[in-house]
Amino acid sequence: xxxxxxxxxxxxxVLGAFLLAISxxxxxxxSADISVKKVISLLFKAGSGSEYSILFDIRLPRIxxxxxxxxxxxxxxxxxxxxxxxxxxxxxxxxxxxxxALGVSLSIISGLYRINVLNMPVFGFLGAVxxxxxxxxxxxxxxxxxxxxxxxxxxMISFISSSLIMLIMSISRAEDLHGIVFWIMGSLEEPxxxxxxxxxxxxxxxxxxxxxFCHDLNALSLxxxxxxxxxxxxxxxxxxxxxxxxxxxxxxxxxAGIIGFVGLVVPHFVRMFAGNDxxxxxxxxxxxxxxxxxxxxxxxxxxxxxxxxPVGVITGILGGTLFxxxxxxxxxxxxxK
Amino acid sequence: MNKSxxxxxxxxxxxxxxxxxxxxxxxxxxxxxxxxxxxxSITEELYLLGAEDKLIGCTTYCIxxxxxKTKEKVGTVIEVNLEKIVMLNPDIILATSLTDSKAVExxxxxxxxxxxxxxxxxxxxxxxxxxxxxxxxxxxNKAEEIVNxxxxxxxxxKRKTENMPHPTIFVQIGSSPLFAATDDYFIDDFINFAxxxxxxxxxxxxxxxxxxxxxxxxxxxxxxxxxIAGDKEVKIWKNYKTLMAVKNNxxxxxxxxxxxxxxxxxxxxxxxDFVEILHPEKRKINL
Numbered sequence: 001x002x003x004x005x006x007x008x009x010x011x012x013x014v015l016g017a018f019l020l021a022i023s024x025x026x027x028x029x030x031s032a033d034i035s036v037k038k039v040i041s042l043l044f045k046a047g048s049g050s051e052y053s054i055l056f057d058i059r060l061p062r063i064x065x066x067x068x069x070x071x072x073x074x075x076x077x078x079x080x081x082x083x084x085x086x087x088x089x090x091x092x093x094x095x096x097x098x099x100x101a102l103g104v105s106l107s108i109i110s111g112l113y114r115i116n117v118l119n120m121p122v123f124g125f126l127g128a129v130x131x132x133x134x135x136x137x138x139x140x141x142x143x144x145x146x147x148x149x150x151x152x153x154x155x156m157i158s159f160i161s162s163s164l165i166m167l168i169m170s171i172s173r174a175e176d177l178h179g180i181v182f183w184i185m186g187s188l189e190e191p192x193x194x195x196x197x198x199x200x201x202x203x204x205x206x207x208x209x210x211x212x213f214c215h216d217l218n219a220l221s222l223x224x225x226x227x228x229x230x231x232x233x234x235x236x237x238x239x240x241x242x243x244x245x246x247x248x249x250x251x252x253x254x255x256a257g258i259i260g261f262v263g264l265v266v267p268h269f270v271r272m273f274a275g276n277d278x279x280x281x282x283x284x285x286x287x288x289x290x291x292x293x294x295x296x297x298x299x300x301x302x303x304x305x306x307x308x309x310p311v312g313v314i315t316g317i318l319g320g321t322l323f324x325x326x327x328x329x330x331x332x333x334x335x336x337k
Numbered sequence: 338m339n340k341s342x343x344x345x346x347x348x349x350x351x352x353x354x355x356x357x358x359x360x361x362x363x364x365x366x367x368x369x370x371x372x373x374x375x376x377x378s379i380t381e382e383l384y385l386l387g388a389e390d391k392l393i394g395c396t397t398y399c400i401x402x403x404x405x406k407t408k409e410k411v412g413t414v415i416e417v418n419l420e421k422i423v424m425l426n427p428d429i430i431l432a433t434s435l436t437d438s439k440a441v442e443x444x445x446x447x448x449x450x451x452x453x454x455x456x457x458x459x460x461x462x463x464x465x466x467x468x469x470x471x472x473x474x475x476x477x478n479k480a481e482e483i484v485n486x487x488x489x490x491x492x493x494x495k496r497k498t499e500n501m502p503h504p505t506i507f508v509q510i511g512s513s514p515l516f517a518a519t520d521d522y523f524i525d526d527f528i529n530f531a532x533x534x535x536x537x538x539x540x541x542x543x544x545x546x547x548x549x550x551x552x553x554x555x556x557x558x559x560x561x562x563x564x565i566a567g568d569k570e571v572k573i574w575k576n577y578k579t580l581m582a583v584k585n586n587x588x589x590x591x592x593x594x595x596x597x598x599x600x601x602x603x604x605x606x607x608x609x610d611f612v613e614i615l616h617p618e619k620r621k622i623n624l
Contacts, residue, residue: 187437
């Protein structure tokens with residue numbers, strides 16, 4: 001038992017160090033050539049000028065938002081996969097992202113986003129909340145949250161909302177169309193510091209709260225009935241976990257758009273190395289998600305500078321390849337045993 | 338002793354006021370010296386105005402005129418690279434409504450002046466924006482001159498085509514799905530000025546059904562090669578033998594560059610193309 005905890009602490013330490021290293025790397029890399037020396041000197045003394053503003057007004061907010069969103073996606077991915085005992089579930093499976101996308105598309109074609117830039121995330125979050133309530137209400141039967149029903153309703157709702165988005169796109173004007181397409185692709189560029197701070201706050205709070213349920217999640221991974229026999233109030237757990245993860249997803253999507261793959265791959269990856277215990281999985285996925293997203297964003301904005309790629313392109317290619325590699329390697333090791 | 342102090346104070350005050358008034362007069366006369374353009378058409382217009390020496394950055398799409406190719410690139414029309422822009426330290430950024438709204442917000446927060454030019458939908462808007470651009474970069478007179486010249490030429494064309502027959506025309510700007518040029522686009526002005534009738538003028542969205550085209554049976558079909566294979570589209574249209582445009586072999590392909598990024602000058606040039614397409618019998622219109 002003790003050994004296990006020490007191993008976990010080491011894992012957390014390693015991931016934390018990784019996170020720090022990747023953040024510093026991301027701060028140093030970009031289309032504007034700022035030497036590492038200069039970065040270090042700028043870090044320790046406040047200054048003005050274009051280099052200072054590139055570091056602290058452009059690169060730093062992206063890193064912080066990457067931390068929050070990556071963490072949130074990794075965390076909600078691991079919660080949902082544990083809850084559903086289904087390794088294909090990811091934060092976007094339940095259709096919450098579809099709701100957010102629908103909300104944002106509506107705010108774009110109605111021209112509301114021109115009035116205030118904040119309208120876009122606000123509408124996105126409203127859309128997500130509406131869908132969460134809808135899914136929740138549809139899968140509640142006599143006070144019991146039906147997991148299979150939840151999943152199916154979620155998938156159907158995500159299809160419906162994606163069709164509705166296509167409908168909006170087909171009747172919208174060219175400029176609005178660009179807005180919708182680029183929003184859907186996802187980006188960590190966010191001009192508003194307030195939203196970034198909220199994102200960090202929400203993901204850290206959710207991480208904290210989710211730890212009250214780590215034992216419940218472990219029990220749930222045996223099956224609902226077994227969890228019930230182990231004395232767990234599964235209805236309350238399921239409801240709260242669903243709410244936490246869907247609010248996390250709703251907020252992330254409305255701020256950063258749909259950045260795919262983080263929530264799907266990261267939990268698998270962590271499980272491969274750290275085992276199936278949710279006590280380490282929760283924080284492990286959070287930190288790994290954050291590292292992964294910050295790194296992908298750095299690649300996306302610097303690989304073919306001055307053009308910036310959508311970060312989803314990199315998360316998909318990099319995450320998918322890494323995962324397949326890890327999977328085949330693991331199989332070889334298992335075969336040798 | 339006292340006198341000299343009063344004297345120096347007076348001198349100082351007068352020098353101060355002189356400086357203030359000088360800087361004021363300079364302020365009202367200075368125009369941005371470092372301009373970044375986020376649109377190919379604005380880049381082209383800057384060259385037209387003779388303000389290319391002030392242009393320090395543009396998009397990767399800005400390839401006309403030739404000089405624009407060598408200017409520093411700061412991203413595409415939609416996605417801009419904020420770091421590059423900040424490094425270039427511009428006085429003003431000329432953006433469009435296509436520019437990522439988050440990036441615009443960010444640049445404003447960074448204290449960079451940014452002027453947005455929404456995509457103009459007709460010739461009048463184009464001229465107004467051109468004049469606005471001229472004012473910003475301090476070439477007001479030149480801009481007015483160019484606009485007036487273009488307007489005069491267009492008036493001549495309009496007068497000449499007025500008494501000619503008005504053929505109906507369908508301009509296709511996208512295939513699968515079939516996309517028509519409605520009055521949301523410049524193309525509608527080209528057609529009207531050149532004395533044609535756009536069958537898709539009042540269509541709400543550009544999405545258009547082939548059936549509708551066949552029903553309305555336009556005399557002329559123009560295909561704009563906007564990333565679509567024009568020849569293939571011509572073949573598809575030729576399957577519908579009942580179409581007047583097919584019978585009279587009046588299907589044309591136009592380069593999208595000529596239609597999309599327009600300045601008042603290139604507008605007139607493209608308009609001449611349309612006149613030729615719509616009135617082939619009067620090919621030799623003297624303009």
